Amino acid sequence: MKIKLSSLFVALTILSLILAGCASQPTPTPAVEQPAQPQAPEVTEAPAMTEAPLETEAPQATEAPAEEPAAPSGEPIKIGFFSPTTGFAAADGTSALQSAQLAVKIVNERGGVLGRPLELVYYDDAAKPDQASAIARKLIEQDKVVAAISGSYSGATRAAAPIFQEAGIPMLSAYAIHPEITKTGNMIYRIGTLATTQGRVGAELVGKVMNLKKVAILTIDNDFGISLTEGFKQHAAEIGLEIVLEEKYPLGETEFRPIIGKIKASGAEVVYATGYYNEAANLVSQARDEGLEIPIIGQEGYDSPKFIELAGEAAEGVIITTDLNRDSERPMTRLFLEQYEATYGEKADMVGASAFDAVMVLAYAINTAGSTDPQAIVKAISELKNFEDVASGPFWYYTPEREVVRPISSQIVRDGAFHLYHEFTDEALVKP
Amino acid sequence: MLLLQNLSNALILACTYILMAAGLTMVYGVLKVLHIAHASVYTVGAFVGVLAFTRLGNFWVALAIAMFVSGIFGVLIYRSTYFYLLNSPRTVPLIASVGMFVMFTDLLQKPFLMGAYQRAFPAGGAGLPAVKTALFSFTAKQVLILLVTVILLAIVYVILTRTKLGLSWQAASMDRDMASAVGVNLNQSIAANFFLGSALAGAAGVLVGVYNNSVFATMGDLPSYKAFIIIVLGGMGSLPGAILASLILAIVENFLVASIGYVLPRDSIAFLVLILMLMFRPNGLLGRE
Numbered sequence: 051m052k053i054k055l056s057s058l059f060v061a062l063t064i065l066s067l068i069l070a071g072c073a074s075q076p077t078p079t080p081a082v083e084q085p086a087q088p089q090a091p092e093v094t095e096a097p098a099m100t101e102a103p104l105e106t107e108a109p110q111a112t113e114a115p116a117e118e119p120a121a122p123s124g125e126p127i128k129i130g131f132f133s134p135t136t137g138f139a140a141a142d143g144t145s146a147l148q149s150a151q152l153a154v155k156i157v158n159e160r161g162g163v164l165g166r167p168l169e170l171v172y173y174d175d176a177a178k179p180d181q182a183s184a185i186a187r188k189l190i191e192q193d194k195v196v197a198a199i200s201g202s203y204s205g206a207t208r209a210a211a212p213i214f215q216e217a218g219i220p221m222l223s224a225y226a227i228h229p230e231i232t233k234t235g236n237m238i239y240r241i242g243t244l245a246t247t248q249g250r251v252g253a254e255l256v257g258k259v260m261n262l263k264k265v266a267i268l269t270i271d272n273d274f275g276i277s278l279t280e281g282f283k284q285h286a287a288e289i290g291l292e293i294v295l296e297e298k299y300p301l302g303e304t305e306f307r308p309i310i311g312k313i314k315a316s317g318a319e320v321v322y323a324t325g326y327y328n329e330a331a332n333l334v335s336q337a338r339d340e341g342l343e344i345p346i347i348g349q350e351g352y353d354s355p356k357f358i359e360l361a362g363e364a365a366e367g368v369i370i371t372t373d374l375n376r377d378s379e380r381p382m383t384r385l386f387l388e389q390y391e392a393t394y395g396e397k398a399d400m401v402g403a404s405a406f407d408a409v410m411v412l413a414y415a416i417n418t419a420g421s422t423d424p425q426a427i428v429k430a431i432s433e434l435k436n437f438e439d440v441a442s443g444p445f446w447y448y449t450p451e452r453e454v455v456r457p458i459s460s461q462i463v464r465d466g467a468f469h470l471y472h473e474f475t476d477e478a479l480v481k482p
Numbered sequence: 483m484l485l486l487q488n489l490s491n492a493l494i495l496a497c498t499y500i501l502m503a504a505g506l507t508m509v510y511g512v513l514k515v516l517h518i519a520h521a522s523v524y525t526v527g528a529f530v531g532v533l534a535f536t537r538l539g540n541f542w543v544a545l546a547i548a549m550f551v552s553g554i555f556g557v558l559i560y561r562s563t564y565f566y567l568l569n570s571p572r573t574v575p576l577i578a579s580v581g582m583f584v585m586f587t588d589l590l591q592k593p594f595l596m597g598a599y600q601r602a603f604p605a606g607g608a609g610l611p612a613v614k615t616a617l618f619s620f621t622a623k624q625v626l627i628l629l630v631t632v633i634l635l636a637i638v639y640v641i642l643t644r645t646k647l648g649l650s651w652q653a654a655s656m657d658r659d660m661a662s663a664v665g666v667n668l669n670q671s672i673a674a675n676f677f678l679g680s681a682l683a684g685a686a687g688v689l690v691g692v693y694n695n696s697v698f699a700t701m702g703d704l705p706s707y708k709a710f711i712i713i714v715l716g717g718m719g720s721l722p723g724a725i726l727a728s729l730i731l732a733i734v735e736n737f738l739v740a741s742i743g744y745v746l747p748r749d750s751i752a753f754l755v756l757i758l759m760l761m762f763r764p765n766g767l768l769g770r771e
Binding site: 135136137138140141143144271297298299300302303304305307308309311312315328331332335339340356359360361362396 | 484487488491495588591597598599600602604621623694695696698699700703704735736737739740743744747748749
């Protein structure tokens with residue numbers, strides 16, 4: 051018995067060490083305060099800019115020049131990149147990395163930055179904070195990158211941000227949406243939409259666009275889900291939605307049937323469910339299996355062709371809020387969607403679009419700054435206006451809190467693909 | 483009504499645990515090795531199953547192929563590693579096992595094998611009908627899981643109780659040296675044990691893959707410890723114990739979630755139950771000693 055128990059103990063210890071890696075999702079910090087009140091921003095251009103793309107005076111430095119661009123030459127300009135290409139988050143990390151590489155290729159085809167080729171130096175952080183901070187140091191000290199992009203989750207991004215801030219190197223968070231990331235300091239910018247903002251748009255979608263009242267909320271228990279739900283509930287109270295049921299579930303959950311029974315009994319007209327594509331696929335399949343037929347509203351976590359592949363028929367009619375509008379006619383969106391599929395044989399997702407856009411923003415900023423001086427790069431990003439050279443754009447402008455302001459779209463699954471359902475362009479609504 | 487529906491859902495969840503735990507407890511019974519890499523066999527089974535299914539389009543053939551390949555994979559694990567460690571202290575094969583599990587998971591995640599993305603396993607209910615009554619219902623997928631589990635358990639039961647092979651496992655589990663001395667061909671017996679146990683894990687992987695319609699390289703992370711807890715609960719090496727523990731765990735999980743919600747991650751309930759068991763019945767529900 052003694053031996054049995056001790057080996058049991060060893061096994062549990064070793065296993066817990068391994069799994070700790072997977073489980074070390076950032077602990078949900080309750081601090082999801084709205085990022086400092088928007089102090090009446092210089093609303094230079096009205097957000098009606100969505101349909102008025104290219105004719106603004108915006109310095110479209112990287113926008114396809116009229117004549118053949120000169121091939122970039124000389125010493126490459128290095129930007130750092132890290133994302134999880136192994137471990138539980140490998141799917142997102144791989145999408146992000148491939149998209150960033152695609153963006154670098156496009157930038158170099160257009161003549162590079164400052165006439166020099168752009169080079170992506172990338173590492174796998176396995177979505178682990180400790181690895182991300184080691185990678186940040188390596189990128190700064192050994193690779194001497196001029197700027198960096200996090201293609202990783204919030205936990206890892208939060209660990210890396212202070213290191214870049216301290217070193218005075220600009221860092222862009224592609225799709226990690228924890229509010230604390232950009233609060234690190236003036237060198238840290240975000241590409242994705244802050245979760246609370248997206249939650250707010252979700253409530254608007256339910257209450258104003260779909261005209262439904264009784265909501266059941268299902269929250270994935272991490273910083274992502276909690277921030278989304280917070281934004282949703284705040285706006286739900288403002289527009290008079292009734293929340294009839296609220297439940298949390300853990301990351302990676304596969305069994306939603308018991309909760310679905312409760313939703314059915316609650317009398318809800320609609321479900322607002324946060325989560326990633328794998329949880330979402332299980333949730334909607336099981337909901338339809340168990341005969342729960344009310345609309346299910348998701349958000350950018352669902353935004354992957356894998357969601358539709360895994361959920362199959364059940365995905366039809368699911369509506370999500372996201373940054374990537376699949377039906378957009380904007381040239382950069384089309385370019386990204388088409389080239390990604392052609393290059394990698396998979397359909398692109400929102401995570402990839404964000405990483406792609408991070409490279410495009412950096413390339414633009416370096417070109418506009420005319421140098422690789424960190425302060426000049428940061429200044430160029432903060433002054434960016436109606437930036438069209440991105441897949442998930444246009445980026446109207448950055449707030450002083452370094453959050454991007456742009457239209458947010460909602461997409462519906464029809465015939466096995468995401469299509470535009472509604473676009474939210476009210477600046478007061480989409481502004482973080 | 484909701485109660486019965488929850489119970490029937492719990493029964494299906496239990497089936498997915500049973501197949502995984504049955505293989506593990508069989509291996510433990512004979513070798514006294516905590517075979518964590520069993521979860522790799524489960525993942526490989528699901529992977530082979532989805533490959534075979536997409537190429538051949540027939541679920542039953544895919545299941546058979548997946549179980550066969552998993553069985554062979556399990557035997558290879560035994561012959562390449564545990565075979566050499568049988569006389570070492572028991573923590574040695576355990577650590578080797580954990581090492582193999584991590585290595586296989588990382589290897590499977592390479593782009594030339596499973597890659598980073600989840601794959602769909604759209605076998606549906608393999609042509610079986612859904613069952614719908616006024617009180618509870620099973621989807622076609624759930625009927626499939628129940629059916630396959632019952633058939634496989636019946637086969638295992640017959641082998642264990644009615645064949646020489648089963649007898650040789652019982653002998654080996656009591657005393658390996660003695661069994662060897664009275665003429666049991668230990669090598670063959672253990673290899674067959676690994677083959678059957680691993681084939682069950684492969685079947686579990688296929689069924690879970692179909693149930694959740696997804697197969698991915700890290701899908702073994704959870705079963706690696708949950709199956710392990712189940713066999714401790716049931717009593718190490720006891721097959722009826724593993725079945726009983728699977729049922730109890732699935733029911734507890736389902737009802738806790740249905741009544742209070744996910745107060746704590748559903749998967750951590752298993753650990754709570756484990757702690758209680760070790761405090762009050764350290765030999766497990768149906769354990770001897």
